[in-house]
Amino acid sequence: MSTTVTKDIFERRESEARSYCRNFDTVFTKAAGSEMTDADGKTYIDFLAGCSSLNYGHNDPDMKTALVEHIMGDGIAHGLDMYTTEKARFLETFESHILKPRGMDDYKVMMTGPTGTNAVEAxxxxxxxxxxxxxxxxxxxGFHGMTMGALSLTGNASKRAGAGNSCGGLCGVTHMPYDGAFGAGVDTLSQIEMMLENSSSGIDAPAAFIxxxxxxxxGLNAASIEWMQGIAKLAEKHGAMLIIDDIQSGCGRSGTYFSIEEAGIKxxxxxxxxxLSGFGLPFAALLIKKQHDIWKPAEHNGTFRGNTHAFVTGRVTLEKFWADDSFQTQVQEKAVQLTAGLQVIADEIPGAKLKGRGMMQGVDVGSGEMASDICARAFEKGLIIETSGADDEVVKVLVAxxxxxxxxxxxxxxLLEAVREASATNKIAAE
Incomplete structure (x- = not known):
């Protein structure tokens, strides 16, 4: 099938909700590591990595081999939440490689539905x-998912608009300013504390902070250690639970397995x-402190809670990358390289600034129009990269x-070449 014919079926039959394909208008046929190839044989460097679903790249050979062997050996394909060998092996490896080394032996793992929004709902x-x-x-x-509960936690107006105009499920939450929301000189932590302490603020006692x-x-806003610790203290003081959404920033993306490790909060x-699956397979889970695991059997369930194929690849991920600190060290070294490269890019645009930390960084270029132009030019040159932020003003790097x-x-x-071209075009248009 030609590229034209293949794309025609999408236009004819796929919902208008499709998104990424509108910015990356080609048909991809294969991928390996940090590169994707389309039907015309053009290879692109992937700075998107499945929106951080492919932290270990496309088609890792060890994960692929383990999965193929599991399938060819008639391993369990779907087991609801029944006991299986592969679930046991995954949990044992997660316990030994992730939880125990971080002093987190007091957590249990709840298998939820297959995506991040399911974990947030739970x-x-x-x-x-x-x-x-x-x-x-x-x-x-904040962004926490697209189902009604998780969407109520999400701030983006366009995402919330998809739920319609009535309150529906978009209730029962209070939106507070994130760290740095009003600029570096404004302490949002003290503002939040003031609101919670004021019995006439109109804010009900919280069940949780997330x-x-x-x-x-x-937009790659990174909370400071002090702010994260401050929110943890507020939660404890007010008898609320602290929920960390580590769906995109976790699994090593920040430079450590969990993005809160430097803050020392639990x-x-x-x-x-x-x-979490390491291979791009649907897999979500909720880590719960043991004393809070008060669910009754089947009180929260779902047909696809616990993906057996993801247990296979997820276990290999942990064994291959998280058995010691060597991979984490490599990630942190690459983060330094990324920061240096992005600073050069930011220097090309008046007023631009770096955002994020670890391997979750980008450049705020000041406008969504400019950021989109940069990403479009980069794609033409063989780089897959997207924007983020309230107005899509941040060019965002999520490379494997x-x-x-x-x-x-x-x-x-x-990316630097694309920025220089976009900047020159923008300058000419301004003149």
Missing amino acids: AMKLARKVTGRRNIITFSN FEPIQGEG PDMITQAKS LTVPTETLQKGLDI
Whole structure:
């Protein structure tokens, strides 16, 4: 089938809700590592990585081999939440490689539905069940999912608009300012504390606080250690649960497995998804402190809670990359390279600034129009990259953590070239 014919079926039959394909208008046929190839044989460097679902790149050979062997050996394909060998092996490896080394032996793992929004929904329900309260405090520019509960926590107006005009499920939450929401000189932590202490503020006692340590869709806003610790203290003081949404910023993306490790906080719950399977397979889970695991059997369930194929690849991911600190060290070294490359790019645009941390960084170029132009030019040159932020003003890098340093640099060079062209065009238009 030709590219034209193949694309025609999408236009004819796929819903208008489709999104990424509108910016990357080609038909992809294969991928390996940090590169994707289309039907015309053109290869692109991937700075999107499945929106952080492919932290270990496309088609990791060890994960692929393990999955093929599992399938060819008639391993369980679907097991609801029954006991299986592969679930046991995944949990044992997660316990030994992730939980115990981080002093997190007091957490249990709840298999939720297959995507991040399912984990968030479960966290919201459990927080309300444990505390007997309804109100959940969330933060400006946050993104937590597209189902009704998770969407109520999400700040983006266009995402919320998809739920219609009535309140529906978009209730029972209070939106507070995230760290730095009003600029570096404004302490939002003290503002939040003031509102909570004021009995006439109109804010109901919270069941939970939920935040992303690094806001992915919200524009790569990274909370400071002090702010994260402050929110944890407020939650404890007010008898609320602390939920960390580590769906996009977790699994090593921040430079450590969990993006809160430097802050030293121990949340009541942590949501995990995206790169949890390591292979791009749907897999989400909720980490819960043991004392809060008060679910009755089947009180929160779903047909696809626990993807057996994802257990296979997820276990290999942990064994291959998280058995010691060597991979984490490599990620942190690449983060330094990424920061340096993005600073060169930011220097090309008056007023531009770096955002994020670790391998979750980008450049705020000041406008969505400019950022979109840069990404479109980059795609033409062979780089897949997207925007984020309230107005899509941030050019966002989510390259695989396994990317070779030379490929990372080549992608940054393409991005720099795209920025220079967009800046020149913008300057001419302004004149």
